[in-house]
Amino acid sequence: MIGIQTSDAQFLKKLKDAAKKEVNKVADGLTKKKKTKSNEDTSLEEETKKEERVKLGQISTKEIPQGLSFDAPNESFRSFSVQEHNGLPRFGVLDSYGSGSKTKLPWGYTTYTDILLLKYGDILNLPLILNTTSSETFLKYFCNDERGDCNDQNRNAILNSPNLRSRGGVARNWGGYGANQFEKERKKNDFMEKHAPTLVDWSKTFWKDDTQMAYNVSYVRLTSSNPYDFERKGYWVNNPLKSGPNLNSQRFVCRYFPINRYEKNPDNESIYVLLKMDESTAENLINEKTSVLYAVMKIKLSFTQVEEANREVNMRSKRVMFNYCHESPVVEFYKDEALTLKVGELSYEDEDIEFSNIPPLYMSKN
Numbered sequence: 001m002i003g004i005q006t007s008d009a010q011f012l013k014k015l016k017d018a019a020k021k022e023v024n025k026v027a028d029g030l031t032k033k034k035k036t037k038s039n040e041d042t043s044l045e046e047e048t049k050k051e052e053r054v055k056l057g058q059i060s061t062k063e064i065p066q067g068l069s070f071d072a073p074n075e076s077f078r079s080f081s082v083q084e085h086n087g088l089p090r091f092g093v094l095d096s097y098g099s100g101s102k103t104k105l106p107w108g109y110t111t112y113t114d115i116l117l118l119k120y121g122d123i124l125n126l127p128l129i130l131n132t133t134s135s136e137t138f139l140k141y142f143c144n145d146e147r148g149d150c151n152d153q154n155r156n157a158i159l160n161s162p163n164l165r166s167r168g169g170v171a172r173n174w175g176g177y178g179a180n181q182f183e184k185e186r187k188k189n190d191f192m193e194k195h196a197p198t199l200v201d202w203s204k205t206f207w208k209d210d211t212q213m214a215y216n217v218s219y220v221r222l223t224s225s226n227p228y229d230f231e232r233k234g235y236w237v238n239n240p241l242k243s244g245p246n247l248n249s250q251r252f253v254c255r256y257f258p259i260n261r262y263e264k265n266p267d268n269e270s271i272y273v274l275l276k277m278d279e280s281t282a283e284n285l286i287n288e289k290t291s292v293l294y295a296v297m298k299i300k301l302s303f304t305q306v307e308e309a310n311r312e313v314n315m316r317s318k319r320v321m322f323n324y325c326h327e328s329p330v331v332e333f334y335k336d337e338a339l340t341l342k343v344g345e346l347s348y349e350d351e352d353i354e355f356s357n358i359p360p361l362y363m364s365k366n
Contacts, residue, residue, distance in 0.1 A: 067108070070115075073202045080108045085215040085339055091245035092217040093294060095337040098258070104268065111297045112270060113252045119203035121251070121306050121318040122198060127201045132199065141187050145178025182366055210303040213327060218243035218295045220275075235274040236360035240295035240331045241268050241348065244322060254301065257323035262348040270355035274332060277344050285335065285343065293343065294334045298327040 067081030068089055083090040089112075114128035131139070174184040174191075190250060206212075220237035241263070245254055258264050275293075307319045329348040335341045346353065 015090075022179065030251055040155045042176075068327050070112075070206075072132070073198050075134050076134055076198070077202070078134045078350045080111045080132065082108045082112050085217070089212065089214040089218060091214055091299075092243065093219050093337070094217070095339075097337075115203050115206055117251055117318075118199065118321055119206060120303055120320045123251070123318060124199065128199070129191070131243065132202075133195075134308075136262070137195070139189050141174065142176055144179055144183075207301075207303065212301045214245065214299055214301060216243065216297050216299045216324075220333075222293060223289055228279070228282045229274070229360070230276075230279070232257065232274055233278065235282070236272040237275050237293070237295075238357060239268065239270055239273045239355070240297055241326070242271075243295070245299065245301070251319045252322070253307075253319055254322045254324050255277045257302075257325055259325045260329070263326055265348070267355045268348065270357050272356045272358075272360065274354040274356075275344055275346055281343060288335075290335050292335075292339060296332045296338060296339060297330075299324050300327045 003280045055348070068083045068084035068087070069079055072079045075153070083094050110127065110133045114123075114125060117123040117125070118128060130142070173179065176189040179187070218240050219236075220235075220240070221235075222235060226235060226237070244256055261266070301322050301324045304321045304323050307321050330345055331347075333343050335343050
């Protein structure tokens with residue numbers, strides 16, 4: 001009898017243990033399911049927010065591979081980006097992302113310089129407004145429904161356009177296409193009252209101490225007129241110290257103002273500098289048909305003054321003046337625009353650095 005009770009007790013214990021395991025499995029399953037649902041809800045919420053931001057024109061449907069983003073102050077405006085290197089703005093030669101264009105600046109750079117012109121020159125120009133307003137704000141102030149320039153096709157193009165300066169079929173004027181002078185004035189005054197102060201405040205968040213660290217990128221050519229120097233073990237390349245940042249704006253002027261000892265060295269005025277490189281690396285560049293290297297230097301930009309034109313003064317005649325100097329004596333050389341494949345570097349503080357004003361082709365013959 002006792003044996004039967006013991007057996008029953010053991011059986012019941014096993015049954016309870018099995019039931020407990022099943023309960024735990026169900027509980028774990030519910031927890032995982034809850035977490036999965038929570039993650040799905042979060043992802044859905046993020047996608048919904050992203051779609052809304054795309055609709056508002058605050059972000060583009062085409063992701064920028066690399067960029068430093070400046071967040072919009074509110075939903076009436078949109079964020080913009082410039083290219084970056086090591087977390088700082090990139091100026092000079094930009095990454096064309098395979099398009100091959102090294103001269104056409106992305107719209108973000110135009111916006112960047114216009115923001116600085118607003119901060120330092122009190123110039124609130126129309127391109128800045130067009131480039132920074134969200135699509136909904138653009139539709140309100142630059143679209144004329146009564147005259148048909150905001151039909152469904154144009155409206156969809158506007159809402160999905162990554163560049164507000166190329167609104168196909170829509171006049172980029174206050175009030176839109178065909179607006180009379182009174183309509184234009186009403187739209188302009190309404191924007192200036194409700195939104196212009198926000199733009200001004202936004203501009204004040206840039207260059208808070210009137211300076212900005214950045215990277216300047218220039219390029220040097222490796223061609224038949226610039227052969228490898230076997231005697232000195234390297235390439236004679238154009239002196240990167242002589243290449244300044246190009247911001248592509250007639251009203252934004254950068255001037256070189258050397259302050260470091262190596263910057264003031266008279267030899268740095270030379271046209272060429274020797275980039276030392278072993279023969280194996282140099283031969284690999286030739287075999288890869290690499291004809292251009294990208295030289296990268298860290299710089300410091302500083303605001304100096306607003307310069308008025310000699311002719312009758314108007315808002316568009318102002319020029320904002322900046323100085324720049326080099327923050328580091330080191331130049332890094334890359335063989336790709338994205339600045340990921342480094343092939344060498346030089347320092348202007350090295351005692352054995354070599355300069356020359358003789359073209360490399362003639363030096364190799366001597």
